[in-house]
Amino acid sequence: MAQKMLIFCGSDTPEKAFPPFMLGSGALALDMEVTLFFTMSGLNIIHKGGAEKITLAGAPKSLPEFIDILRDGGAKLIACSAAFPIIGIKEDDLIDGVECGGVATFVDAAQQADVVLTF
């Protein structure tokens, strides 16, 4: 069975927003199952039109390109609904292919994961 990596994406700061995708795409290439959990300002990454605004000079790909690679590669993208009212967004504001989850979803994914990374 494939090993599982769970990545906690809690910030839209470029230095924190890009590494989950750089490492996540690499983990997919190494045949791992990858789940990204977005919460707090990290939700802005998967907000419609949000990823385009987050740029990092020297990164090998743009954030929208990385999102496509992760989604096409079968990664699971989970939006933390607990942070929706804090950030002021709703499910309809999110890009396609994202599912909503709560604290239990994260805890369950963390318990099943072989690796958990936090950004």
Added chain:
Amino acid sequence: MTEDELKSLQVDKKVDARGTACPGPLLEAKKSMVSVPVGGTMEVLSSDPSTNKDVPLWAQKVGHEYLGTVEEAGFWRIFVKRGK
């Protein structure tokens, strides 16, 4: 394989990922391997110093065979044989 053997290898696919940083070359290698027949070979050109470690690791983990690396001026030629 020796450096001379690698240099004379007729590869099935050549991927030029020079100029892109990690994980760009690894992702290009993974994407391109799909079009290489099983048992066929691929050459990855990369100017990123970590590709030299990443591609052999990737090959080992997903069932391909790392054949070796030839160092050129400012870039590396990394050879992999498709295993599955």
